[in-house]
Amino acid sequence: MATFRSVNPARPADVVGEFPVHGPGDVDEAVARAGAAQRAWARLPIPARADVIAAAGAVLARDKARLTDLVAQEAGKILVEAGGDVQEAVDMAAFVAGQGRSAWGATVPSELGDKLCWTTRHPVGVVGLITPWNFPVAIPSWKIFPALLAGNGVVIKPSEHAPACCEAFVAACVEAGVPADLIRVVHGTAEPAAALAVHPGVGAVSFTGSVPTGRKVAAAAMESGPRVVSLELGGKNAMVVRPDADLDLATDGAVFGAFGTAGQRCTSTSRLIVHPDVAGELVDRIVKRAAELRLGDPRDAATDVGPVITAPSAERIAGMVAGAVGEGATVATGGEAATADGCEGGAFFAPTVLTGVRPDHTVARQEVFGPVLAVLEVADLDEALDVVNGVEYGLSAAVYTRDIATALGAVDRIDTGIVYVNAPTIGAEIPLPFGGTKHTGNGFREAGTRGIEQFSQVKTVYVDYSGRLQKAQIDTHPLDEEGR
Numbered sequence: 001m002a003t004f005r006s007v008n009p010a011r012p013a014d015v016v017g018e019f020p021v022h023g024p025g026d027v028d029e030a031v032a033r034a035g036a037a038q039r040a041w042a043r044l045p046i047p048a049r050a051d052v053i054a055a056a057g058a059v060l061a062r063d064k065a066r067l068t069d070l071v072a073q074e075a076g077k078i079l080v081e082a083g084g085d086v087q088e089a090v091d092m093a094a095f096v097a098g099q100g101r102s103a104w105g106a107t108v109p110s111e112l113g114d115k116l117c118w119t120t121r122h123p124v125g126v127v128g129l130i131t132p133w134n135f136p137v138a139i140p141s142w143k144i145f146p147a148l149l150a151g152n153g154v155v156i157k158p159s160e161h162a163p164a165c166c167e168a169f170v171a172a173c174v175e176a177g178v179p180a181d182l183i184r185v186v187h188g189t190a191e192p193a194a195a196l197a198v199h200p201g202v203g204a205v206s207f208t209g210s211v212p213t214g215r216k217v218a219a220a221a222m223e224s225g226p227r228v229v230s231l232e233l234g235g236k237n238a239m240v241v242r243p244d245a246d247l248d249l250a251t252d253g254a255v256f257g258a259f260g261t262a263g264q265r266c267t268s269t270s271r272l273i274v275h276p277d278v279a280g281e282l283v284d285r286i287v288k289r290a291a292e293l294r295l296g297d298p299r300d301a302a303t304d305v306g307p308v309i310t311a312p313s314a315e316r317i318a319g320m321v322a323g324a325v326g327e328g329a330t331v332a333t334g335g336e337a338a339t340a341d342g343c344e345g346g347a348f349f350a351p352t353v354l355t356g357v358r359p360d361h362t363v364a365r366q367e368v369f370g371p372v373l374a375v376l377e378v379a380d381l382d383e384a385l386d387v388v389n390g391v392e393y394g395l396s397a398a399v400y401t402r403d404i405a406t407a408l409g410a411v412d413r414i415d416t417g418i419v420y421v422n423a424p425t426i427g428a429e430i431p432l433p434f435g436g437t438k439h440t441g442n443g444f445r446e447a448g449t450r451g452i453e454q455f456s457q458v459k460t461v462y463v464d465y466s467g468r469l470q471k472a473q474i475d476t477h478p479l480d481e482e483g484r
């Protein structure tokens with residue numbers, strides 16, 4: 001069988017592991033095994049499934065240091081952020097385990113006597129998951145734990161840039177008591193992902209990644225039969241800074257939001273929409289901080305910004321910066337690929353601030369997925385919010401102001417799935433729904449109580465114990481003499 005290597009993006013000569021390139025036959029086998037194991041799993045009481053998920057959280061917590069190091073090595077995330085990635089999975093286990101001992105549906109009064117009505121949730125069977133490399137432990141946990149709680153089997157195709165992290169996550173689940181056949185991992189790039197998306201044995205497909213790939217996955221998944229398809233796609237997240245804002249806070253937020261994870265979060269702050277009265281001061285502060293950030297080995301605790309995931313990724317980012325300059329933007333800092341001591345062959349990109357960006361510039365509309373902050377100066381609040389909303393994406397947005405009416409008015413009018421006030425566009429917490437509007441997704445939310453929806457079907461149950469035929473709507477309102 002052909003294989004591929006997962007490498008450390010900071011030092012590509014450091015091979016993290018070698019993995020098989022799976023084909024459609026392997027996907028068939030994985031779906032069959034997960035499907036066979038699912039039948040027994042779905043018969044377990046839901047709190048018993050929850051106990052296994054809680055145990056998986058305990059294994060992840062016990063192994064946090066080792067997993068954090070693996071995330072740093074394989075995905076290039078600096079240690080503190082890699083630790084956050086693992087912690088997000090630990091939190092998810094706790095949250096989902098709690099859902100297993102919570103209400104599982106609703107009882108609804110019947111309009112007729114001697115009749116009970118309620119809703120419950122059922123598994124879809126086997127779920128097919130396609131996950132990115134940038135949250136290589138957290139995002140699998142967002143999908144796998146709710147899928148398991150709902151009683152499903154799982155086949156997951158992780159990014160070819162983070163296969164070892166996914167294997168480590170699945171190993172923790174298996175150590176905790178998840179049957180080994182219940183979660184199967186297939187590796188490779190587009191071929192196994194496509195085979196999974198169209199597989200007739202897969203009842204729901206859940207994808208996190210780019211818009212173009214998400215569209216292909218959804219089209220393929222629906223072509224081979226109607227099924228649940230949930231998409232979590234990109235963002236073009238804006239931070240609005242009003243003239244009354246606390247500029248220290250806004251500086252900290254912009255630096256963390258734009259350059260955290262080297263800008264490679266779907267929630268990364270990529271547009272700063274700032275009032276001209278404070279633009280000069282704020283941009284100066286951000287530029288100064290950006291220039292001071294230490295690029296380096298993500299496993300070195302002194303590093304602020306790690307590499308981007310691959311050399312082609314750095315080239316793509318450089319191309320977008322060049323395009324922005326061509327359209328009239330100015331590079332205030334960064335703007336080019338960089339190197340870092342001791343990181344032979346690593347693809348780094350200097351934290352970049354672009355000024356003079358206009359809403360119609362490509363860099364103000366398209367996701368960069370790199371450490372690039374585009375600054376747009378807008379005075380009027382209505383216009384600033386129009387700029388926030390004037391893109392195809394709708395994941396996350398932030399507004400910095402000390403004025404409560406400005407803050408709450410912005411919350412009302414910003415058309416994104418997540419809005420932050422006086423906090424950056426990154427940093428979503430597990431008990432709350434995560435997802436976006438417009439091209440960012442197709443209406444599902446991950447995490448929170450709604451995270452289970454994409455992996456389960458609601459069943460509505462009516463039990464009539466009256467012993468006679470009762471007719472809804474008709475018995476309650478028999479027609480009168482006038483036929484009403």
Ligand code: UN1
Nearest residue numbers: 135265266267426427428
């Ligand atoms: C992502 O980038 O795909 O809110 C997920 C955040 C993280 C999750 C990001 N908790 O930035």
